[in-house]
Amino acid sequence: MEIREATTDDLEAIRSVARASLSASYGHAVSEEGIAELVDRWYDPSEVTADLSSGRTVCPVAVESGEIVGFAESYVIDRDERVGEIDWLHVHPDHRGSGFGGRLLAYVEDRLRERDVDRIEGRVLATNESGTRFYEDEGYDRTDESEITVERETFDELVYTKRIAEDSEAETSRVYTDDSGDSVHVDLSESERGARGPFYLAYADPDHGERYGYVCGNCESLDVVVDTMDRLECNACGNRSKPTRWDAAYL
Helix, strand or coil, X not given: CEEEECCHHHHHHHHHHHHHHHHHHHCCCCCHHHHHHHHHHHCCHHHHHHHXXXXXXXXXXXXXXXXXXXXXXEEEEECCXXXXXXXXXXXXXXXXXXXXHHHHHHXXXXXXXXCCCCEEEEEEECCCHHHHHHHHHCCCEEEEEEEEEECCEEEEEEEEEEXXXXXXXXXXXXXXXXXXXXXXXXXXXXXXXXXXXXXXXXXXXXXXXXXXXXXXXXXXXXXXXXXXXXXXXXXXXXXXXXXXXXXXXXX
């Protein structure tokens, strides 16, 4: 067994493992068409190439006898704390139970520690009982729960967290001034992932009751627009939001 960083040459193998793994874990909840759309959109060659060249991405593959049998995707996100987000950890169904998942997770955790994250988060649908047990067995605590919609059906998604840094007082908000001289209050705990940095939710009042828009975490510009597909783009630096996890499976 070998664990190494993924390359663009691994794209088709990664797509194949993702399809098989998603079908095995979520085929009871998501149609094959939905899974195929997710794989096609999320593993678009240009997206994968950009991710693999990013210093914020950790994407290892597990290789057995020259064949890729698993992979993981994780990203460093600066929110109220520096967070390592694990989007996916896939092992082909034919190779589950052989330790590949644990080895991939250990590799991801080591690389994220090198990037000085404060905590690591993994997400899994509550219906994926093997996935929830995996994180619990690996020492993660269940810390949050939310609802997501996939193919017009609502599912509970669980968040599992492992703390890396000692508890400290993290910065949770920041105040900017817009071109009119008005104060804009940014919530650093609420963000959308962008290709170059996160987009933080911004409010017109300190109590975060009136939405203002977004601030770009890459260049700190308030000139962020939302298109008809709810995609974000910074007019100052070109940072764009990108699909995460089940975003691509909304049908």
